[in-house]
Amino acid sequence: MKKIILSVLIGSTLTASAFSAFADDKITVGFSNRTLNGAFFNGLTEYMKIHANEKGIELITTDARGDIGKQMADVEDMLSQDIDYLILNPQDPAAGVRIAEMAKAKGVPTFILDSDISLSAPVVTRVQANNAVNNIKIGEFAVEQFGKDEMKCVIISGNQGNLVGEARRTNFVRGVMEAQLREYNQTGLTILSQGWGNWDQQGGLKAMEDLIIANDDLNCVYTEMDDMALGAIQALKAANKLDQVKVFAHDGYSKGIEAVMSGELQATASNNPNTLTNTILDIVVSYNKGQTDYPDYVYIEPVLITKDNAKDVFDPKSLY
Template sequence: MPRMNKVWSWAFGAGALLALCAPSAFAADCKVGISIKQLDAPYFAELMEAAKKEAKAKGCEVLTADAQGKVMKQISDIEDMLSRNIDLLVMDPAGPDGLVQVTREAASDGVKTVVVDSSINKAAKYVTVVQSNNKKNGELVGRWIVNKMGDKPLRIALISGAKGNPVGRVRRESVLSGIAQAQKEKYGKKNYTIVGHGWGNWTQQGGLNAMEDILTANKNVNLLVSENDSMALGARRAIKAQGLTDQITIAAAADGQKQALQLIKEGKYGVTGLNAPDLIAKKGVDIGLKAIHGQLPKNFPKTSYTPPVAITKSNVDKYYNPNSAF
């Protein structure tokens, strides 16, 4: 059905009016495109699956695409979705700037865009960005580190995801800010040094490689700060291989991956921030479906957060799910 006819049918058809008032308001005539920047890490795979599950539960047809970390592929994928008359685009951008124009193309077609997980340039046309509160999560993680490690000088191995990624930048800056604030409050001065910084591309293998490089040059590391659990789990393998598990505390700014939570329960991994992909995906799809039916407040916020939490041994049982896919 051509898009204009579909819009008029929804706007004025009596059946559509009844559908909008019913609990399953989204079940009739909705098509959702889900474009995830990459699926080679468990977090992103779960983000995709959770978004698909939520959209299908609301009765929508679903189209999906894996951008494989490539902005141009993601643009092509989304343009294909637009040609197939989607109503809602749920997108985890492969880059903050490269997807701006395609969101404008979507808007000109009457398609609403909701960004999940990552951020996007504010020049883009989108309803909201749904993500964990990376700033507050990071600060909570940083404070936990100081409470755990006391006034000893922190010699940090820092592992980041991808160069230029705005979410990664906020995560690492917020953890370091939380450390500095807590140290100043408790001991009157900032007392940490980044002795090595590597890039792990969000994956376990990337984290392993980055940590191996850092430890080759810096054996005096006593704290690992990673921007996600996958890279920290990979880095932990390098730490174990060097016999440094008792020396190095492991902290991740975000995720709450099942494997990391199990290690937290066992006392083998310090802390991670709550960044549940299922919560983000569900919230993103729900907001998007309300948007395409005009059910959002006029001044709906451009950023929507899930609750900030530092997951540690003291509260891990609340968040650990052995049956989770992530």
């Protein structure tokens, strides 16, 4: 199975005239989002609407509210409306496979956005941030921050079984340990505990409160999403511990970038919903025009965001 990294936007090869011609033969795309609970997921839906309108695509969007059964029902309803293509942000990887198979049975090609899904799934491709590269970079940066000092970390993850969350945390750990071995010929990382923040700020706050109680000597927090990191920072402030703890996250949320600029968050990495949605809709356009051969994964460009470049990356007009 091929796994080719594409760091350029598919849309760069499509001309304005191509989009104009496409608009004359309008297609209908269904976008099943796993939830709208959280700035990132809401950003996915809002940018999807913007870019679909730009490209002359008829768009139907749904919110599964974090419920696998509802997401399956949402897709069944969209399939009954004769959508041409399905874009799926699966709540659960196993259920995502079943949904893709359901769409295939109806003759509807499926494209996966942001979350991951088994390589056995009948999908065209998966568009996401390069979670491996981004989080290795975050781990390496963390070692720059700590030097030879031991890192006593807690991890706040999204939800159990999420493949993207797993990729983020394992590659953060990989980045830390490889950098420590490279620089110091030994590792100094202890994972004290793991909490679950359900991909939102309130969940990150609650998880951090629990982790502080059980791990008084922690000096490092890694969260799989900026929104959860912002909640963790609130809890650390309330416990008067933020000055002794370095926080690292992923996603490049505008409020997360502001936290990087203020020094409360040490680093994050880009998972821009504007770029993600534009990229996947460009792929749908190309697919509809006959380009059907795609790699298993299409990645947007990896970007590590620290205090050094946060002002350059920050977009005050961002919807996310």
